[in-house]
Amino acid sequence: MYRSGIVMAWNVFRFCTALRGLGSIMILLVLGIVGLTYYAVVVSNYGPALYDGGLTSLTAIAVLILFHILVVMLLWSYFTVVFTDPGSVPPNWRPVLDEERGDTIPLTGSEFSDMPADPTNSRIRYCRKCNQLKPPRCHHCSVCGRCVLKMDHHCVWVVNCVGAFNYKYFLLFLFYTLLETSLVTLSLLPHFIAFFRDEEIAETPGMVASTFLAFVLNLAFALSVLGFLIMHASLVAANTTTIEAYEKKTTPKWRYDLGRKRNFEQVFGMNKRYWLIPAYSEEDLRRMPALQGLEYPSKPDLDAQEF
Incomplete structure (x- = not known):
């Protein structure tokens, strides 16, 4: 049973690696859906x-203006997620030491046998x-084949990992997708009903x-994205990622939960x-190490605890 479980896990990772091949296909699919909707x-x-005049023309103007704004913001957010590196570990990275906090406690365990003889921090993990x-909150992505800073998940739709540098852009992509698909669903509903009434x-x-x-x-995407966005809103409010949401089930208190306002700023910045x-903003990038x-x-009070 144990051996079959290992084989199954290995096969899953082989499948994840195969996702790299989707690449431009998923981008073209997204553009195709946007094009069809347009x-x-x-x-x-x-x-x-x-050209109908009256209230019909005014309604058309309002719908078209709002639709174009949302499409621009959706595509801007989408391609920013696609082309922004989620964050990788710098070469020869080492943690910042703080002897007063006890960060010089030696690491123990066989998994650190290949590390240097002077390990630095009891909380630091090794890939x-x-x-x-x-680094803290960093995880290895089997699809990308590397460690990703503050990894949330690997998203097939954006053909990229979602991590520290593009998580905000991913959330904005979901947000504008929800607004755009909801607008399209409501604006096309009368025409959809007219079709079934044989008008x-x-x-x-x-x-x-x-x-x-x-x-x-658009109705299907609006419903699915709504649930996904609600889930990520709860993660942002608790300052966790999708992966960490499972990890912190074994942790009584989450050391990175600073309150909803500060948790939100850790992702979206302080400049409204x-x-x-x-x-x-350049100012946020300078003054916020989390970015x-x-x-x-x-x-x-939890700074010395292992997450």
């Missing part, structure tokens, strides 16, 4: 409605696959098909003007 909303329905020390529709079969498909896809865009992915503030 055609259904702008070309098939609300673009022509601009056998990368043969290097692992006279002044559209080509291709336009009708695109409207039907766009409505179904940057909260809703996939970027950080560099190597050091994280923790509760003073």
Whole structure:
């Protein structure tokens, strides 16, 4: 039984490694869904409605303006996640010592047998696959084949790992995806209902098909992203990642939980003007070590505990 479990785990990691091959396919799929939605909303329905006059034209203007804003923000956030490195361990990284806090306690255990003779911190872990020390909140990604700073998970949709440097961008991608898919679902709902009522529709079969498909896809994504976003909102509120949410089940108190406001700032920064865009202010990058992915503030009373 134990041996079969090992084989199964090994096969799973082989499958994870194969996910690297998806690459541009997933990006093209996302762009294809956005393109289909754009055609259904702008070309098939609300673009022509601009010439109807009256309340219909005003409604079309409002929908089109809001739709374009959300699409721009969605794609901006998406490609920022895709092309931003989540954070890797710097070469020859070593922890900052604090003798007053007792950070010079030797490491013990066979897993550290290959480390130097003067280990530095009882909380520091060692990655056998990368043969290097692992900073706090760092985990090894089997898909990327490396250790990722504050790793949350490997996301197939963004063809990248979600970690310290792009977690905010990933959350904004989810946020704008939820807003955009909800807007599309509500704006196409009347046309979707008209289709089933066999009402006279002044559209080509291709336009009708695109409207039907766009409505179904956006409704499905809105519902799924809503649940995913709620889960990540709870993680941000507790200052944990998806991986750490499982780890802290065995820890009575989570040392990185600084309160909801400070936990939120650890991800989105302190400058409110940057909260809703996939970027950080230079000031936040300078004064917040957590945004560099190597050091994280923790509760003073739990500072000496192992997470």
